[in-house]
Amino acid sequence: MSETPLRVLVIDAEYLVALNAEQILVEALACHVTIATPRMCTDVLRDQSFDVVVLDTGFTEAALSMRLKDVARAGCALVFSTFSSAYRSGVPGLEQVPVVSKPFEEKQLVLAVRGAVNPFLQA
Numbered sequence: 306m307s308e309t310p311l312r313v314l315v316i317d318a319e320y321l322v323a324l325n326a327e328q329i330l331v332e333a334l335a336c337h338v339t340i341a342t343p344r345m346c347t348d349v350l351r352d353q354s355f356d357v358v359v360l361d362t363g364f365t366e367a368a369l370s371m372r373l374k375d376v377a378r379a380g381c382a383l384v385f386s387t388f389s390s391a392y393r394s395g396v397p398g399l400e401q402v403p404v405v406s407k408p409f410e411e412k413q414l415v416l417a418v419r420g421a422v423n424p425f426l427q428a
Contacts, residue, residue: 306374307428310335310336311357311418312339312353312355312356313338313357313359313361313418314340314359315327315338315341316348316359317340317342318343318363320340320342322386322407322409327340327407329409329414329415330415333415334419336418336419339355343364345371345387346375351376351379356381356422357383357384357408357422358381358384358417359386359414359418360384361386362386362391362392382422384417385403386405386407393406395406401415403421
């Protein structure tokens with residue numbers, strides 16, 4: 306009996322950054338990855354089912370709050386991605402959510418996604 310592949314949604318305004326995340330995750334985890342722009346986030350999360358969302362932090366506070374509500378409604382695990390050094394140690398109020406730096410370091414991204422789904426796999 307085979308396991309269902311992990312379903313990951315990568316939300317990033319920079320398509321090439323999202324494409325890089327997709328390549329890393331598909332090769333390392335043999336998962337299904339969907340790429341969405343921030344504008345598509347609400348519709349994609351409503352219309353499809355995901356295990357994990359990799360969400361860029363590069364939004365205004367209000368826009369980030371809206372994206373977080375969408376993710377919470379969808380019941381997905383969450384991983385933040387960022388270019389900003391301000392968020393590398395955690396997003397204020399959500400320090401328990403893993404943050405991966407961009408450009409992506411493959412091992413860090415893979416461990417964060419695995420750990421978001423199953424915290425016992427973070428080590």
